Amino acid sequence: MRFHRPALCLALLTAGLLMSAPAKADLRMCNTTGSRIGVAIGYRxxxxxxxxxxxxxxxxxxxxxxxxxxxxxxxYVYALDYDKGGEWTGKSVMCTRNKEFTIRGIEDCLARGFDRSGFFEVDTGEQKSWTIQLTDNNTPAAPRP
Known part of the structure; x- marks a missing residue:
């Protein structure tokens, strides 16, 4: 995974919601930075x-x-820091565009009129629910129960 702004790093410490109380089963993203963040996801x-x-x-x-x-x-996640610049990116290339989108397929992005962006992989470990945390410091965030 590459990060284009040295002051930021990605903390992907996440946790499936395994508490005995009923929990919503969702994919969530938490922004622990002081900036506004734009997020795109990819999945099969x-x-x-x-x-x-x-x-x-x-x-x-x-x-x-x-x-x-x-x-x-x-x-797969691609994120942009709107306030300070920089992005969270990875090696998995998928299609994006500048405005709201849902795009089927990851091939021929440019030929189909889309942008190509590098997404980083998130392994949920086959949990039913997962929270991803983006941070801007060098210490990982604690797992979320």
């Missing part, structure tokens, strides 16, 4: 690859990206 469903964006997360805010029990083990 029954019909193939899908990328979706943009969720706008306020500083220190959380959003539900996908509702319900997670259907895949791996999800």
């Amino acid at each position: 469903d029954a019909q193939g690859w899908v990328t979706e964006g943009w969720w706008n997360l306020s500083p220190r805010g959380c959003e539900t990206l996908l509702r319900g029990t997670l259907a895949a083990r791996f999800y």
Whole structure:
């Protein structure tokens, strides 16, 4: 995973919601930075690859990206820091665009009129629910119960 702004790093310490009390089964993203963040996700469903964006997360805010029990083990994330610049990126290239989108397929992005962005992989360990935390410091965030 590459990060293009030296002051930021990614903390992917996450936790499935394993408490005995009933919990919503969702894919959530928490922004622990002081900046506004834009988030796009990629995943594989029954019909193939899908990328979706943009969720706008306020500083220190959380959003539900996908509702319900997670259907895949791996999800992919690309995020932009709107206030300070920089991005959280990885090696998995998928299609995006500048405005709200849902794109089927990850091939021929440019030929189809989309941008190509590098997404980082999130391994949920086949949990039913998962929270991803983006941070801007060098110490990982604690897992979320």
